[in-house]
Amino acid sequence: MHPTDFTLAGAIAALDEGAISAVELTRAHVDAMEALNPRLNAFITTTPEAAMEAAKASDAKRARGEAGPLEGIPLAIKDLFCTEGVQTTAGSKILGGFVPPYESTVTSQLKRDGAVFLGKANLDEFAMGSSNLTSAYGGVVNPWSRRNDPTCGWCRVGPRAGRRRRWRRASHLARRDRYRRVDPPASGLLRHRGDQADLWAVLALRDRGVCVLARPGGAVRPHGRGLRDPAAVDGRLRSEGFDQRGPAGAGFREGLHALGEGAADRRAEGIPPGRHAAEIERLWRQGLDWLRDAGAEIVDITLPHTKYALPTYYIVAPAEASSNLARYDGVRFGLRAAEKDSDLRDLYERTREAGFGQEVRRRIMIGTYVLSAGYYDAYYLKAQKVRALIARDFREAFAGVDAIVTPATPSARSPRARTATTRSRCT
C-alpha cells in the first residue's frame, strides 16, 4: 500500500508494527504536497522541513517507548489555527505576514500527542464561503473534478491510464480536504465541504487561537477517511480538560461511537424530503436503508423551522462577524494601509478596505446594519427568536429518536466557474 493510502488507525498500526517509519510516512505526504500544491493550491504555507524534523523526533519517541496517541501522523492544519512561529492568515490579506507568538489550544494538543504538521491549508477568507474561492491566496481546486469538465482541475492531466492512476493516488491526499486535517467550520451547518471531497468529519469543540468569523459558531472539525479517523482526532482533542471548555460533552461522544460502531437497536430518522437535489436525496435514502438493515428503526419527524435556518444564519453570523472582526484594524498585527496624512480613523478604514476581501466586507456591513440602532429588534432580535424555534424543533425531535440522519449537503459540489451567489455560499 502507498503510504498516503492509510487510514489514521491503519497508519498507527503500521507504525507500531514497524512496517513503516514516521519519516517514510511523512516523506510520502510531503512529496504529494509538493508535487500537487502548485496546481491545487491546497496549502497557503507548507512546512516540509519542520514536518520532516517532527517525523524524526516522532520515530525517536516511538523507539523510546514514548509514542503519543497520534505519534507520527501527518496532518494538514487549516490556516485558521494559530501556530507558533508559522504564518497564520485565515485566508485574508489583513493577516498577511502574521506570525503568531503562541500555539492554539487545538494544535498544541495535537502536537502533544505526536502529530506531524505538513503545513497550513487554504480556506475561504475567514472561512466565509463554501467552495473555497474567496481566499486572498487564490481558490482551491478539487482533485475529484472530472476530465473534460471545463471547471475542473485535472483537465490538463494526461489521458494515459497509468499517469492518471498515479495522479489519482497522489490526489487522494492532495486537496486541502483530502489530507487528514483539522478544520474549524463557522457553524454546525457545515459538514458539506468535506463531504464534497469524500471525507468524513466530526464536530465540535472550540478554544482559543482560532481566527473564526464569529465566536459562538466556532467549532473544530477534524476530517479523515471513514468515521473513525476524525473521531480519533476528536477524542484526543477532548482529552485533558478540553471538555471543560467545549460545548459538547460526553453525550456527544457516546452518540458518535454508537453510530461508528453499528446502529443496531438505535432509532434513527430522516428529515422531511424535498429540500435536496435528487442525487443527494437518493444517497440519503440509501443510507436510511442501510441503517434499517443494520437494525435501526426509522421514525419520521418534522423540523418545521429549519427552512428558516439560512436566513437566520445570515443575520446572526454577520452580526457576530462585524463585532469579532473589529480587532483587525491595522494597529496591533497584520496589514496596515495608510496615507502619509492619515488620521487614526482613516488608517482603520483604509486598512480594512485593503485587507478584507469583498465577501468579508459585505458581511461586516450586513452585520453592522442589523445591529445598528433602530434595526436591532427587527433583524437581530427576530433572528435570535427564530433560532430558538429551530433549536426547539431539534429538542422535541430528540425526545423520540436517538439520532437524526440528514444529508451533509443539499447539493453536490459547485462547479469552479460558478462563483455562486452570495446566498448559497454563506457558510
Place this chain on the structure above:
Amino acid sequence: MSLDTATVRRVAALARIRLPEEDVARVQGELNGILGWIEQLQAVDTDGVEPMAGGTPEGIAAMPMRDDVVTDGAQAEKVLANAPDREGVYFGVPKVVE
C-alpha cells in the same frame, strides 16, 4: 426595507471600511439583495419566544466555566512582535490628540 445610498455610506463608516464613491451603488445593490431575502423571517410567529443568544440552550448541554485564573502575562515583546509600527513597548498610531 431598502437601504438608500446615505445609509450605505453610514453603515460603511460605522464598520470602519472605506467605501469609494464609485462602489456605493454596487454595494447598495448587494446589501439590498441580502436584506430583501432575509425579510422572510418576518413571517415567522415569534410571540412569546425568548431570544437565543448562545449555541447551547439549557437542557441540551451545559456550558461549563473554567476557573478564572491568570495563566500568563509579562510578555510585551511577544505581544508587540507583529505590530506594524511600535515605539518602545507601545503600538504606534497616528497622532490622536492635538
